[in-house]
Amino acid sequence: MNGAEATTTHQVHTADSARLSFLRAGSVDLTVTSPPYPMIKQWDAEFAADPKVAAALAAKDGPAAFEAMHRQIDAVWRQVARVTRPGGFACINVGDATRSIGGSFRLFANHVRVTTAFLRLDFVCLPPIVWRKETNAPNKFMGSGMLPAGAYVTLEHELILVLRKGAPRTFDGAAERRRRRQSAVFWEERNQWFSDLWTFKGVRQGKGADRTGAFPFELAFRLVHMYSARGDVVLDPFLGTGTVCLAAAAGRRNSVGVERAPKRAANARQVLLGGAREASRRTKARLESHRRFADSGARELRYHNDALGMPVMTRQETDLRLDQVVGIEEGEGEALVALHAPLP
Numbered sequence: 001m002n003g004a005e006a007t008t009t010h011q012v013h014t015a016d017s018a019r020l021s022f023l024r025a026g027s028v029d030l031t032v033t034s035p036p037y038p039m040i041k042q043w044d045a046e047f048a049a050d051p052k053v054a055a056a057l058a059a060k061d062g063p064a065a066f067e068a069m070h071r072q073i074d075a076v077w078r079q080v081a082r083v084t085r086p087g088g089f090a091c092i093n094v095g096d097a098t099r100s101i102g103g104s105f106r107l108f109a110n111h112v113r114v115t116t117a118f119l120r121l122d123f124v125c126l127p128p129i130v131w132r133k134e135t136n137a138p139n140k141f142m143g144s145g146m147l148p149a150g151a152y153v154t155l156e157h158e159l160i161l162v163l164r165k166g167a168p169r170t171f172d173g174a175a176e177r178r179r180r181r182q183s184a185v186f187w188e189e190r191n192q193w194f195s196d197l198w199t200f201k202g203v204r205q206g207k208g209a210d211r212t213g214a215f216p217f218e219l220a221f222r223l224v225h226m227y228s229a230r231g232d233v234v235l236d237p238f239l240g241t242g243t244v245c246l247a248a249a250a251g252r253r254n255s256v257g258v259e260r261a262p263k264r265a266a267n268a269r270q271v272l273l274g275g276a277r278e279a280s281r282r283t284k285a286r287l288e289s290h291r292r293f294a295d296s297g298a299r300e301l302r303y304h305n306d307a308l309g310m311p312v313m314t315r316q317e318t319d320l321r322l323d324q325v326v327g328i329e330e331g332e333g334e335a336l337v338a339l340h341a342p343l344p
């Protein structure tokens with residue numbers, strides 16, 4: 001099968017993530033996701049299926065609407081907490097919302113509310129990443145313009161909350177430790193990816209009801225490689241266009257994506273089925289970028305990675321492996337199967 005040496009499975013479920021009974025407790029190593037953002041108008045209609053949200057919005061009671069919206073996604077966080085293994089991670093991309101409602105303009109601090117929800121579920125909060133999405137929009141400055149004191153700073157960033165379930169994960173036994181070493185990232189990637197400021201652009205969004213709220217593949221790809229190991233299970237309970245499942249396949253992880261809207265779930269499956277080339281492109285770019293770093297002579301690389309045939313900076317990178325995705329096919333039942341072969 002195309003020289004494939006390993007397979008991973010990718011399940012796309014059409015379901016409400018407030019009920020994930022098909023997932024066993026402790027069966028997920030990492031969640032990477034982005035919920036609909038409370039108090040962003042784009043998502044009002046979805047949240048307003050709950051009469052409490054609809055009533056609060058109709059009464060122009062911003063704080064009540066904010067809280068009722070978060071209670072809906074709290075139900076999903078409870079499921080994430082249940083299915084996450086001890087020491088597993090949840091990386092939540094969430095933006096705050098600015099909005100005038102009931103005659104008052106204010107910030108609705110979604111990142112604070114989501115963090116609080118996870119702390120209540122006994123997750124540990126780790127340093128978050130600021131994803132700065134600079135905009136040239138003429139209306140990015142808000143409020144009274146040049147006059148004090150009613151002007152507001154721009155909102156050009158979102159956060160990626162990094163939360164861990166309890167104590168750090170352990171890798172016990174020789175096979176687990178090898179899997180961890182094979183999942184290492186390059187030294188120069190560590191320096192870039194583990195910085196608290198990411199600056200790549202957002203994804204071009206559709207219009208109106210077609211707006212996807214998708215985040216860039218790069219965001220999911222990095223988080224998958226930073227907080228999970230090859231062979232792990234990655235969950236996205238708000239799957240949207242399927243970005244996280246594709247990033248998991250690119251990193252030789254298994255994945256489970258859950259999407260409530262049947263049309264979006266069907267689309268995500270198609271994205272995955274046609275995504276082998278994109279998944280491999282990013283991994284090949286990792287290798288090329290490391291080659292340029294090694295060739296630049298900027299640093300003395302004292303170790304050697306025999307499988308890649310390249311020098312590396314640290315001993316931790318000597319067992320690092322890279323795989324390309326040589327195909328993604330229909331598997332049994334709902335599952336798709338990705339086929340992996342080593343690079344180069």
Ligand SMILES: C[S@@+](CC[C@H](N)C(=O)[O-])C[C@H]1O[C@@H](n2cnc3c(N)ncnc32)[C@H](O)[C@@H]1O
Pocket residue numbers: 015016017018033034035036037046076212213214215216237238239240241242243244258259260261264
């Ligand atoms: C912000 S979008 C996620 C976009 C995704 N990160 C991507 O890159 O395409 C949120 C998605 O969650 C879905 N959704 C909202 N509530 C849900 C729930 N309770 N269960 C499952 N999916 C839900 C919405 O239909 C929407 O597609």
